[in-house]
Amino acid sequence: MVALVVLLVGVAHPPRAFVAAGTTRVPLAISSWCWDRHCGAPLIRSRRGVNVTRGAALHLELSADPLESTVTVGGAPAVVTLRGRDVSWVATRGGGVSAFVRYRRGWVVYTARLAVH
Numbered sequence: 514m515v516a517l518v519v520l521l522v523g524v525a526h527p528p529r530a531f532v533a534a535g536t537t538r539v540p541l542a543i544s545s546w547c548w549d550r551h552c553g554a555p556l557i558r559s560r561r562g563v564n565v566t567r568g569a570a571l572h573l574e575l576s577a578d579p580l581e582s583t584v585t586v587g588g589a590p591a592v593v594t595l596r597g598r599d600v601s602w603v604a605t606r607g608g609g610v611s612a613f614v615r616y617r618r619g620w621v622v623y624t625a626r627l628a629v630h
Contacts, residue, residue, distance in 0.1 A: 525551035527621040528577040532610065534565045541573070541612070541623035548619035562626030565604045573600040573612055573623070582614045586627055604629050 527546040531538050539561045545554040565571065573582070575598040582600045584591040587608025594601050600612065607629035614621050 525549055527619065528575065528616070530576060530612075530614070530621070530623050531574045532563055532625050532627075533572045533574055534563050534569055534604070537563055537565075538574070539563050539625060541625050544611075544622045544624045546619065546621040548616075548621070559625045562628055564628045564630065567604060567629050569604045569629075571602055571604055571627075573614075574598065575600065575614060577616055577618075580615045580617060582612060584610065584612045586610050 525548060527543060527548045530541045532541055533539075542557040542559045544556055546552065563571070573584070578598060579595065579600070582593060582595055584593050584600065584602055586604075587606050589606065591602040591605075600614070604627065607627050610625040610627050612623045614623065
């Protein structure tokens with residue numbers, strides 16, 4: 514019985530992701546998700562932010578293969594490149610980062626804070 518509960522909890526959990534810039538790697542918060550017919554909206558606040566210079570390359574490192582992704586920074590869409598499990602863009606503005614990622618098994622909205630100097 515315990516093995517079944519562990520298996521079900523593992524199935525319903527969305528994949529983790531990180532935002533990386535240079536040597537900095539910060540876990541993304543998950544604000545909402547639907548995965549294998551299970552959904553949640555924990556609305557967890559990003560604990561740490563990322564500080565970069567304008568023009569720096571940013572990467573979302575995903576732990577599962579995405580089908581598509583969109584990213585907004587400070588409410589404005591960012592031009593992203595999707596290659597495998599990496600979603601990248603160039604830092605042109607700071608603010609809240611919201612990344613919608615659709616996977617074969619569901620979707621996740623990840624969040625982070627970005628400061629551009």
